[in-house]
Amino acid sequence: MRFTTTSSVLAALGLASLAAALDAVQIVQQIAPDATSCPSPPGDCRTAAQAAPFIARSMHAFGVGCPNEMASVVALMAFESVGFKYKHNVFPGRPGQGTANMQMAKYNLLYAKAIPAVEGNVTDIASVDGLPDDRLNWILSLVTPDEYNFGSGPWFLTTQCGADVRAKLQSNVDDGFQAYMQCVGVTVTDERKAYFDRAKKAFGVV
Numbered sequence: 001m002r003f004t005t006t007s008s009v010l011a012a013l014g015l016a017s018l019a020a021a022l023d024a025v026q027i028v029q030q031i032a033p034d035a036t037s038c039p040s041p042p043g044d045c046r047t048a049a050q051a052a053p054f055i056a057r058s059m060h061a062f063g064v065g066c067p068n069e070m071a072s073v074v075a076l077m078a079f080e081s082v083g084f085k086y087k088h089n090v091f092p093g094r095p096g097q098g099t100a101n102m103q104m105a106k107y108n109l110l111y112a113k114a115i116p117a118v119e120g121n122v123t124d125i126a127s128v129d130g131l132p133d134d135r136l137n138w139i140l141s142l143v144t145p146d147e148y149n150f151g152s153g154p155w156f157l158t159t160q161c162g163a164d165v166r167a168k169l170q171s172n173v174d175d176g177f178q179a180y181m182q183c184v185g186v187t188v189t190d191e192r193k194a195y196f197d198r199a200k201k202a203f204g205v206v
């Protein structure tokens with residue numbers, strides 16, 4: 001017993017989903033170690049424990065099950081949201097930019113169109129080009145409830161990056177992360193790498 005982790009004890013007791021939830025919290029907490037508390041009222045902020053179930057559920061929903069891919073996606077979301085403190089762009093304050101992935105307004109429109117419960121609100125909007133700031137922020141607000149906010153990472157990877165990026169991620173996590181960041185339009189800075197290194201460790205990938 002002493003050598004058994006809590007989660008495998010729970011799994012042995014048939015509480016597999018509770019075990020999975022505990023694992024998810026531990027994993028997300030390791031990747032965003034500062035995400036232990038939020039101000040009151042929380043505003044944009046979520047703790048790792050609050051974010052983890054939504055992250056786990058959305059990975060499943062988008063069919064992202066490979067640990068290399070999950071590590072890379074959570075690393076990106078945790079970095080972009082500054083440990084889940086923000087879900088809208090604060091600096092320089094670009095209207096319509098946000099979610100845990102901190103993606104640009106045009107992606108938030110595409111993401112909104114991909115969510116059955118939200119799609120009806122944006123059917124008339126073909127593009128974000130020329131939309132006023134309040135409209136861009138309204139589109140963002142459609143995709144920032146928790147159940148969607150933490151799904152933007154897996155959505156972006158699976159719909160906006162080529163199959164080659166996923167193949168690379170699956171075969172070599174480091175090369176894959178480079179390709180993934182290229183798809184996102186950023187480079188692997190030391191700060192990004194710090195989140196990525198913690199994510200690799202948390203997911204047990206090398």
Ligand SMILES: *[C@@H]1O[C@H](CO)[C@@H](O)[C@H](O)[C@H]1NC(C)=O
Binds near residue numbers: 120121142
């Ligand atoms: C989205 O559309 C639904 C009806 O389909 C409506 O009830 C809801 O208020 C709309 N949401 C927003 C934020 O406008």
